[in-house]
Amino acid sequence: MTQATSGAMPLWEVFIRPRNGLSHKHAGSLHAADEVMALQAARDVYTRRGEGNSIWVVRSADIVASDPVQAGENFEPTADKIYRHPTFYEIPEDVGHM
Amino acid sequence: MAVFEAVLELADDHLVLGHRISEWCGHAPMLEEDLAMPNMALDLIGTARTLYAHAGALEGQGRGEDELAYLRGEREYRNCLLVERPNEDFAHTMLRSLYFAAFMRPYWLAVLAQSVDEVLRGVAGKAEKEMAYHIRHAGEWVVRLGDGTEESAARMLAAVEALHLYTEELFESSAVAAVAEADGVLPPRAQMRAPWQAVIAEVFEQALLAVPQGGPVLRGGRQGLHGEGLGHMLAEMQVLHRAHPGARW
Numbered sequence: 001m002t003q004a005t006s007g008a009m010p011l012w013e014v015f016i017r018p019r020n021g022l023s024h025k026h027a028g029s030l031h032a033a034d035e036v037m038a039l040q041a042a043r044d045v046y047t048r049r050g051e052g053n054s055i056w057v058v059r060s061a062d063i064v065a066s067d068p069v070q071a072g073e074n075f076e077p078t079a080d081k082i083y084r085h086p087t088f089y090e091i092p093e094d095v096g097h098m
Numbered sequence: 099m100a101v102f103e104a105v106l107e108l109a110d111d112h113l114v115l116g117h118r119i120s121e122w123c124g125h126a127p128m129l130e131e132d133l134a135m136p137n138m139a140l141d142l143i144g145t146a147r148t149l150y151a152h153a154g155a156l157e158g159q160g161r162g163e164d165e166l167a168y169l170r171g172e173r174e175y176r177n178c179l180l181v182e183r184p185n186e187d188f189a190h191t192m193l194r195s196l197y198f199a200a201f202m203r204p205y206w207l208a209v210l211a212q213s214v215d216e217v218l219r220g221v222a223g224k225a226e227k228e229m230a231y232h233i234r235h236a237g238e239w240v241v242r243l244g245d246g247t248e249e250s251a252a253r254m255l256a257a258v259e260a261l262h263l264y265t266e267e268l269f270e271s272s273a274v275a276a277v278a279e280a281d282g283v284l285p286p287r288a289q290m291r292a293p294w295q296a297v298i299a300e301v302f303e304q305a306l307l308a309v310p311q312g313g314p315v316l317r318g319g320r321q322g323l324h325g326e327g328l329g330h331m332l333a334e335m336q337v338l339h340r341a342h343p344g345a346r347w
Contacts, residue, residue, distance in 0.1 A: 009128075032130065036238055040134075040235055043231075044130065048133070
């Protein structure tokens, strides 16, 4: 089943927005022949339980990903910059939830 | 009594097609469609359940959805012949859904706008959107199969040749339906011909298919005269309830 379809059909990444005001989040991936069928399949596969009100699909091949080999130089330098976290001041009570 | 029987025709259409589509569950050609097909089967079966419950209330003999769905034989089923046609391949299955949904969408819109029956208007508000999606899902497949490979185009053409002769029955009001239509409960089926033809023409044009003109017509479902396949389908669908009356899960 998967061999027959994955060879002929490209892979798509699916992003779902759960509510207005929130951003689209990655939900998973699927195979489809083109963008219309991918949107349709995303609706059928990933929104069966009321997960969202908007769908994006993008070809997996179009995503540019960072290189895991560069993970150290990319992400470790932030580890000792704790002053970037908003934990050095107190929030006045009047502000309420932030 | 006629209105009860007319609602029963509608309920049978939905249950039989819903069950047919559910036969793809676990057998669809790809995972994505293996989830999509039960989604659509459940849309139809959900509508059938409400319609059976409503029909049972109209009849007033104490029959509920289970009695109406599980304890009638094929001669008592009143669905049109189109919905009981076997799945065959994806071309047949998608074309059958397209034909049915393209009829039901304007039908539910008319129920929503005109029916004197509050329950049916409630069903229509939900089912109209479901049918819009079924048209889109099935329509996109018909386009891709019709305008696809040599084999998919041949299969799509075979599906049109096999199924088109069952579409005329959709637009014919049975005697009981005519009563329900005169009472303002249901819209006249013939009214759906123009919107149905518009949807089919648009899809077929993109699918490089010709809409058959004239030709033979098959009917009889509204009189309980069904193809051989419906009996087999009902036997499978009803065996549990008949062996264990009132079984719950």
